[in-house]
Amino acid sequence: MQSALNKDLLNSKISVVKMEMINLTIDGKAIQAEKGLSILKAARIAGIDIPTLCYYELNGQKLENRPGGCRVCVVEVEGRKNLAPACATEIMEGMVVHTHSLRVVNARRTVVELILSDHPSDCLSCSKSGHCELQSLAQKLGIREIPFKGAQSTYRKDNSPAIIRDVDKCIMCRRCETVCNQLQTVGALSAVNRGFEAVVATAFEQDLVKSSCTMCGQCVMACPVGALSEVNQTRQVIQAINNPDKTVIVQTAPAVRVALGEEFGYPAGTIVTGKMAAALRRIGFDYVFDTDFAADLTIMEEGTELLGRISKFMNGDKDVKLPILTSCCPGWVNFFETNFPDMLDVPSTAKSPQQMFGAVAKNYWAEKLGIKREDMVVVSIMPCVAKKYECQRDEFKENGNPDVDYSLTTRELAELIKQFNIDFNSLEDEDFDMPLGASTGAAVIFGATGGVIEAAVRTAYEVFTKKPLEKVDFTELRGLEGVREATVDFNGTPIHLGIAHGLGNARKLLEKVRKGEVQYHAIEVMACPGGCIGGAGQPYHHGDFSIVEKRFEAIYQEDKNKELRKSHENPYIKQLYDEYFGEPCGEKSHHLLHTHYFDKSKQVEIEA
């Protein structure tokens, strides 16, 4: 009792300490800010913008890159001899700060001029042009010439199936390294060498594809310049569309429709599904279909697999593997193949929606059209960089012909729309083509963390209890907390569910599962913070996570707008099973809709 009281006292003390406020002046404005904050954060709260470059933060995701290395955020602090980096200097009582005195402005310009002195000046054709933070900084500071001429870095380019590293453009901000190691715990990237030779690279400077990289692409999202970018395949897609011998089919992932609008000036969270379908038709795709259809199909397969494992488990089968892990996310699949090779039989064997769609298109749909699979080109529009890698995996090919030929990011789709001179904003809404464009609300929410498991629950509940679901919304499964858990009552049977987004969170959760510390029936994992809405192929958010939060709200709004909200109610899914697959997890679906995993871990082999 007494110790509990002391604990309370201690807690109240801590909260008092936390609340201690500091008085300071920034640019003549009297400010009160919490003790412990940096000048940068205090200024931002007060609405004063201090330019930054290396600094990167994901609000609410516990990620901060603050090496204090670029010196762009220097400010003048009265009574201090040298200029202070605002990101790495703590506020103090009575501090007087100037963020744009002549001394500061001159120093800031010199800093940027020095960064530019060894930066390739191919802005016109750079993949980050228009989204480059260095470019906008140079513009903001009015830099018109670069007075310093220095040596130029000449590092080799590293082309992986999904990500291109062009290290000559690297400004050593270390954002990618922090994201790769702290947020994702992938550990593929590290700063290596020293001085002018220093670069961010993989171990032994091998190609990315040979490292522990999962191709999640969060480094691409974080990179302020063109040092990291996705492999651009818009040209190949244009060529395919213009080839009269090919039937070109497009599928769009759920998260794309709530983010694409940002590229055309719409506020974050604007739903542009109808305009997107119209634009895809203008570009010239023969069929405008929806990955959401395949998401509904995924639920049929994965949900059946889950219920199968649960009922075996309840019947006392000790060999059954629980929890079942979702397998929609290719970054996550790469991650567990590398880091959890002892648990390869735990994830669902269901292919991702992208690959299910490809398999259905190149088998069922090609048969219906009476064409050979070689004459069909399947293009996917994904919020994702890792999907580019996924569609090139050998197990998703038949005689060398891939189920999905090209995977474009949301950004690449925006580029295509611009290249085709389509006035996106004035397009009238159009619908997807049938049958592979039909979907339910359950499929839409695949785009947000917790969505796949909620979609699975909506169907599994009805199949398991044989009763109609009264309330479709499982709000207890929603949210942006990194690791979440909830228990859903299946008519007297409690089903324990875990959710993680961001690979660092996934690692934490999986390690607990491996040690047997937690008991779940199913776990959903998404590699990117927020799920696919925060995917690395989405419009750049430059660390402003409130953009991802708005996309999150939009996803659930789109779900509400749907007439049907449970995957098994999708009439075209029913038709597909009737006509083609027979039943979920049946022989045909086992062949076309399921996959297997590989041990990609690194082992040291001891020679006798």
Added chain:
Amino acid sequence: MARVKLSESKAKKIKEICAAYGNKAGEAINVLHQVQGEFGYLPAEVQELIALELNVPVATIYGIVTFYSFFTMIPKGEHPISICMGTACYVRGAEKVLDEFKRQLGIGIGETTADGKFSLNCLRCVGACGLAPVAMIGEKVYGRLTPDMVKDILNEYK
């Protein structure tokens, strides 16, 4: 599964050293220091095992190895040559001596001759400034060097 090969005795030694430092990630520099002392250099497979033992990404280990000039991934020669580049040696012509070593051996700083006999490195001050410029071959110190002495010195080891 990617495999990295290592001999049993080497692996055992590396594991012992890591264990002596509690397999702590924070001890990586000490571990690397001692492992290099044992084998003379830190090849990729050795770094892989250290990374596994300390439970840190191998990229991080490689980052440390390439940052500190003390660490090397190239095996040292049978007779490691170190040229002092401290202030006293430098002003008395150490660079010319270094250039002559490079010319005679046909290798650069941090490299080893193809026959594995000599490797060349620079260091800062061996505490024999009175003898500047100074070079060391193995444990032996050579003082008051001039470029024309280099050939004869090397011949002692051939």
